Amino acid sequence: MNRMPRLHELTAKEVTExxxxxxxxxxxxISAIIERIxxxxxxxxxxVTVMEDEALKRAGDIDYKVRKGDRLGRLCGVAVAxxxxxxxxxxxxTCSSRMLExxxxxxxxxxxxxxxxxxxxxxxxxxxxxxxxxxxxxTSYFGPTKNPWDLTRVPGGxxxxxxxxxxxxxxxxxxxxxxxxxxxxxxSYCSIVGLKPTYGLVSRxxxxxxxNSLEQxxxxxxxxxxxxxxxxVIGGYDPKDSTSAKVEPKDYTSSxxxxxxxxxxxxxxxxxxxxxxxxxxxxxxxAIHKLxxxxxxxxxxxxxxxxxxxxxxxxxxxSEASSNLARFDGVRYGYxxxxxxxxxxxxxxxNRRFGFGPEVRRRIILGTYALxxxxxxxxxxxALRIRTLIRRDFEKxxxxxxxxxxxxxxxxxxxxxxxxxxxxxxxxxxxLTVPANLAGYPAxxxxxxxxxxxxxxxxxIGGPFTEDLLLRAAYTFEGAKGLTSIRPPI
Amino acid sequence: MIEARLPGTRNLxxxxxxxxxxxxSGKSHAYPNxxxxxxxxxxxxxxxxxxxxxxxxxxxxWLAHIELTEEEKELFTKQLNEILEYFRKIDEAETEGVPPTxxxxxxxxxxxxxxVEESLPKGDALKNAPKKERGFFKxxxxx
Numbered sequence: 001m002n003r004m005p006r007l008h009e010l011t012a013k014e015v016t017e018x019x020x021x022x023x024x025x026x027x028x029x030i031s032a033i034i035e036r037i038x039x040x041x042x043x044x045x046x047x048v049t050v051m052e053d054e055a056l057k058r059a060g061d062i063d064y065k066v067r068k069g070d071r072l073g074r075l076c077g078v079a080v081a082x083x084x085x086x087x088x089x090x091x092x093x094t095c096s097s098r099m100l101e102x103x104x105x106x107x108x109x110x111x112x113x114x115x116x117x118x119x120x121x122x123x124x125x126x127x128x129x130x131x132x133x134x135x136x137x138x139t140s141y142f143g144p145t146k147n148p149w150d151l152t153r154v155p156g157g158x159x160x161x162x163x164x165x166x167x168x169x170x171x172x173x174x175x176x177x178x179x180x181x182x183x184x185x186x187x188s189y190c191s192i193v194g195l196k197p198t199y200g201l202v203s204r205x206x207x208x209x210x211x212n213s214l215e216q217x218x219x220x221x222x223x224x225x226x227x228x229x230x231x232x233v234i235g236g237y238d239p240k241d242s243t244s245a246k247v248e249p250k251d252y253t254s255s256x257x258x259x260x261x262x263x264x265x266x267x268x269x270x271x272x273x274x275x276x277x278x279x280x281x282x283x284x285x286x287a288i289h290k291l292x293x294x295x296x297x298x299x300x301x302x303x304x305x306x307x308x309x310x311x312x313x314x315x316x317x318x319s320e321a322s323s324n325l326a327r328f329d330g331v332r333y334g335y336x337x338x339x340x341x342x343x344x345x346x347x348x349x350x351n352r353r354f355g356f357g358p359e360v361r362r363r364i365i366l367g368t369y370a371l372x373x374x375x376x377x378x379x380x381x382x383a384l385r386i387r388t389l390i391r392r393d394f395e396k397x398x399x400x401x402x403x404x405x406x407x408x409x410x411x412x413x414x415x416x417x418x419x420x421x422x423x424x425x426x427x428x429x430x431x432l433t434v435p436a437n438l439a440g441y442p443a444x445x446x447x448x449x450x451x452x453x454x455x456x457x458x459x460x461i462g463g464p465f466t467e468d469l470l471l472r473a474a475y476t477f478e479g480a481k482g483l484t485s486i487r488p489p490i
Numbered sequence: 491m492i493e494a495r496l497p498g499t500r501n502l503x504x505x506x507x508x509x510x511x512x513x514x515s516g517k518s519h520a521y522p523n524x525x526x527x528x529x530x531x532x533x534x535x536x537x538x539x540x541x542x543x544x545x546x547x548x549x550x551x552w553l554a555h556i557e558l559t560e561e562e563k564e565l566f567t568k569q570l571n572e573i574l575e576y577f578r579k580i581d582e583a584e585t586e587g588v589p590p591t592x593x594x595x596x597x598x599x600x601x602x603x604x605x606v607e608e609s610l611p612k613g614d615a616l617k618n619a620p621k622k623e624r625g626f627f628k629x630x631x632x633x
Contacts, residue, residue: 102618103618104617104618106610106614106615106617106618107610199594199595200594200595213592213593213594239602242597242600243593243595243597243600245595305583307579307582307583308579308580308582308583311576311577311578311579311580312580314573314577315577315580322554326554326555330620331619331620331621331627331628331629331630332615332618332619332627333618333619333620334618334620335620336620336621339621339630341631342630342631343630343631343632344629344630344631344632345555346630347630348555348630349552349555349556349557350557352554352555352556352557353556353557353558356556358562361551361556361558361562361566362566362569362570364554364556365547365550365551365554365556365566365570366570366573366574368550368553368554369542369546369550369570372550372553379577379580381590382580382581382583382585383580384590384591384592385583385585385588385589385590385591386580386583386585387590387591388585388588388589388590388591389583389585389588391591391594423569423572423573424569424572424573424576427573427576439594440594440595
């Protein structure tokens with residue numbers, strides 16, 4: 001039964017170690033990744049852009065560094081898939097939107113600079129819900145990504161391409177972004193590890209904004225160690241992002257092995273409400289009991305304000321989106337209709353009609369409504385007050401507990417096309433992930449089991465800048481459960 | 491670490507309670523109604539007293555500079571009413587005297603030294619413009 005892992009299945013840790021020791025060349029590895037992409041990509045559609053030539057060239061550069069005996073970066077030779085809302089210099093960055101179909105950024109996002117400075121190899125730009133607005137990757141202008149565990153089902157979203165590429169071995173690790181669950185949801189649905197950092201830990205410079213007070217770029221990987229490694233590279237203060245926190249970069253891999261004896265875990269009862277599938281609840285409780293067996297102390301807790309989290313989240317996110325996306329006018333960049341001599345206002349409205357898909361337009365219109373005179377207090381301001389209540393509930397419970405645990409998603413991955421025509425039903429899928437974004441707290445999703453072959457994710461939420469604790473709990477759980485070696489049947 | 495217990499929480503170390511919790515999960519009686527199945531929109535209500543009328547949708551779309559087709563006006567009005575009905579859930583929250591959180595970091599103004607730094611070359615800045623002329627962006631007719 002013990003077969004040798006194929007090259008594309010290596011972890012980031014194994015890749016960097018093998019390249020350092022000379023057992024493997026970056027070129028061999030990247031060639032194997034490209035081979036894997038050719039093998040499965042037409043069935044999964046993880047990528048908007050595959051960067052074959054660039055990746056092979058960079059691999060050659062890294063091999064040259066190895067031969068010269070130069071210092072090698074922490075991600076040397078690792079194939080990183082980057083979500084297509086993160087700017088890559090000279091490589092088109094589309095947000096999976098017709099609006100930016102031909103947009104080629106003249107600069108790199110800070111996280112991309114950091115990847116490159118550690119000798120990572122960007123293998124491609126991944127598919128996503130248009131402007132990160134969705135939980136299934138179905139709102140992409142380029143068509144949906146499929147779940148590697150069942151090609152008829154959604155991979156989750158909005159970072160669905162990043163999750164699917166990592167899950168199926170088309171990339172070693174990936175970057176996603178998480179505004180209301182967009183890293184954790186697809187991580188859960190594709191059975192990988194995905195972490196939304198504390199707001200401000202990772203620079204957002206070069207991330208195309210959707211809802212700027214909520215979103216964070218974060219790491220996605222097949223195991224916790226790789227996730228910690230990638231976070232160590234991308235974290236830390238950036239003067240180019242005025243909302244980045246003044247924290248020093250940290251090596252999260254060094255604290256993974258600590259004990260979790262006596263770790264106090266709170267289990268919010270609201271996470272097991274009516275909308276949570278019983279089978280999901282059962283798998284997640286099993287995982288929580290596993291953590292107890294490993295030394296954690298678990299108790300139920302209540303965060304009553306979570307009842308209002310989903311509505312407050314969508315009001316805030318849409319309001320911010322309506323303002324952020326006003327910049328897309330089709331003048332400096334973006335989709336522009338043929339000029340028929342119409343006035344500015346008409347052209348602007350047409351550019352946005354044809355450039356944006358229906359979900360993006362719906363959210364801009366709702367956000368505009370929530371911010372308009374007469375409704376501002378009723379919707380936007382009220383939602384911001386609820387955000388304070390949610391923060392207070394988190395603060396209170398995290399004085400009693402070190403971390404909170406529950407499901408990432410209330411239901412298992414569903415069929416493509418099943419919910420896309422009912423926006424409200426789709427929004428409901430985010431009910432367990434949005435609270436962490438409203439509070440600005442870190443949260444991780446880790447594989448915890450399967451229902452009829454479909455992945456279930458365990459979500460752990462911690463206080464501000466406790467990523468090391470979340471990762472340690474995840475690492476300990478992963479070691480005991482041994483799920484990461486199970487890969488999708490593709 | 492000290493084991494703390496909140497009022498009203500139960501200790502999960504008790505094995506028979508564990509089973510109880512597993513059985514209860516997914517059933518509604520003990521938990522607040524806040525999930526998908528409880529917010530089915532009652533059509534009569536929306537029909538009777540819409541939160542947003544078709545004319546309002548047209549007006550807001552105009553404010554947001556998004557052209558809508560006739561079918562979209564119809565569909566969006568229906569969908570927006572369903573979504574707004576759910577949003578009104580927030581009315582139930584007691585928020586008197588609670589300050590708003592605009593941002594989770596307590597940022598006021600973030601300044602940097604006013605020093606000239608390298609900026610984007612003109613050619614690069616214009617590269618993505620759909621229309622340009624003599625080193626300028628070409629905008630549609632404004633007046």
